[in-house]
Amino acid sequence: MENAEPDWLTAHREKHPEDFEPRSSRRGGFRPGVSGNPAGRPKGSKNRKTLLAEELQKDGSELARVIKEAALAGDTSAMNLWAQRLEPPLRARAAAVEFELDPDKPLHEQANQVLVAVSEGRVDPETGRMLIDCIQSVAGIRAVDELEARLIALEEKQA
Incomplete structure (x- = not known):
């Protein structure tokens, strides 16, 4: 039995021959060492995290108020969010102890x-x-x- 190509692959090859060309001969492919954006990222452009942080600064207190109200109303998701994000995590602290310690001893x-x-x-x-x-x-x-x-x-x- 010879290695016959499935019909769907033959049809795809006929319809989209560019998918089967070697990468170096394709139009629009990236060439090694050549940037797709030689100018780089525009100065002053902001990533999504920065944009989100700016939005939160504008509306943060209102958002915190809404989350707090939902938590107080019994919304467990809001309670969880409030506990995890809006309140600082509790840290273990040692209790104060008193005992004799002579600082002059070795x-x-x-x-x-x-x-x-x-x-x-x-x-x-x-x-x-x-x-x-x-x-x-x-x-x-x-x-x-x-x-x-x-x-x-x-x-x-x-x-």
Whole structure:
């Protein structure tokens, strides 16, 4: 059996021979390295996002009022939109804690004070971890300061 072309393809080939020409010989095709718009985008033209933002600035308060009224009337879609877009997202905040932390003690003893406060339930574990991370950051800063002071002292000795 030879590779016979289906009737619909033969009919299409006869009706639209340009679809079957090699791309390089087609009229109106893009050529490599040649822009279809050599002048580029016109200066001052705005994309859809910019146009939408400008419209929202003009009518934003009215739109917010309508959405708020719909939400208060029980429209769950409006409630969802209000919650997601118009109100800032809630952020987790650590509650204020009070416990004894002696700032004059060495950093490792301060970290131990935090661990004791966590173990006694005066500080929750997440807050304790954050406090120990802060103490560790201070330790790193102190180490850099000490290295800098030692380096300056060595340079002064050699000078």
